[in-house]
Amino acid sequence: MPMLDRMSSVPVMGSLTKLEVRVIAILLITGFGGLLAHEAVAARRQPGGYWTPIRTAVWALFALMVVLWRGPLFVQTLMPPSKVLVDFFQEWSSIQNWRAGFPVYEEQVKAVARYLGHKIDPTEQQAVEVNAHPPAAVLTAMPVAWLDYPHATLAWNLLSLVLGASALWVLNVELKLAQSSRTLLLLVPLALLFDPLLAQTFYAQLNLLLLFLLVGAWAAARRGQDALGGAFLGTAAAVKLFPALLIGFFAMQRRWRLVAAALVATSAWYGVTLLVFGLDAHKQYVGEVVPRVHEWRAAWGNISLLGWWSRLFNPGTKGGPVTPIGHAPWLAKAGMYASALLLAGVACWTAWRARTPKARELSLGLSVVTMLLISPVCWSHYLLLLLLPAAQVWCFMSESRLVVLGVVLMLLPVWLPLVLVGFLSGGIPSPATPIHSLL
Structure with a gap:
């Protein structure tokens, strides 16, 4: 949503203004980051002796507090009410359409009326219009x-x-990140606080599947099993198009067997979808769906380079009101292509x-980050894929407190719940301005 909140001086929390509360919140978040950095350094320097009785008790209390706070919300996101549309409805309704003989990429308003028994206004800004995912994703x-x-x-989320x-588990086996079962006292609260995970379950998205496939490709490549790694990577590229960018990474490393296996796997999956859904569904996806999805490029939730440049110079017709610096589509394209080519x-x-x-290892991590930035769209749940490069950085980074603090503070904006970001912005929705887009 390209909506930010206006700063306000309305008194809250007694005599404190919203601005003062935000400053306090920023200090608390920074302090929390510093505490995490301190504990991270301690865990790296003494992995075998980190779990003292005091630390175990403190982390257990912290885990309990987070479970009581975020646990009910997390459980609630696993199964939506029948009248609440989440992203997985796109896959589910497309399969129902295929079974009933209707077009796979039929207008979603028709699918909602047919399968859920109620109507949505197709003119609404946030109305689901059409399944935005490739044919291979429908197979899921x-x-x-x-x-x-x-x-x-619910079944898909589980x-x-x-x-x-x-x-x-594969990451831990390969990188030996945790050496004690008490690490669950860290993993559970950090998982519940990880906002991309909550977005994943709320929308019932595909990114945990993609994470599994990319980690599988990485682990197989580390062990020299290039054919298996290519099969994992090719499957990921079929489910969502942007993982195909990682095929270029392995080409640069001259892993030709893995590259060939990835291309064969992707082609095989699209061969299956052609047999199952037919050529017309693929033509409709390329000719109709992709251009309509492109209209959401300037949505505030799109954190890719295309989204950033579009908000500045060429916002689309969907995703909420954005005030650009000026309407210059050529400049948006030039900026996007130049920055994407530089990063690539x-x-x-x-x-x-x-x-x-x-x-x-680190070059692969950089390629994953680049993949997300130069993808046409990158929503918050895509950031689950950053767990792979984050684990690699954790494994190889220096034990310097300053370095660890820097890494932790960079991860906090990605990790913490978006409700805190919205709270720090204020309380009244308003159109995003050029200043908001630049920041």
């Missing part, structure tokens, strides 16, 4: 197609959480030059 709903919409969403937990060039250069295991 097949195992739960026999369930009604709320229970299908399956996604299993896949996400599996990805974390740096990522390719580091991948080409990487020779040591550490250099290869």
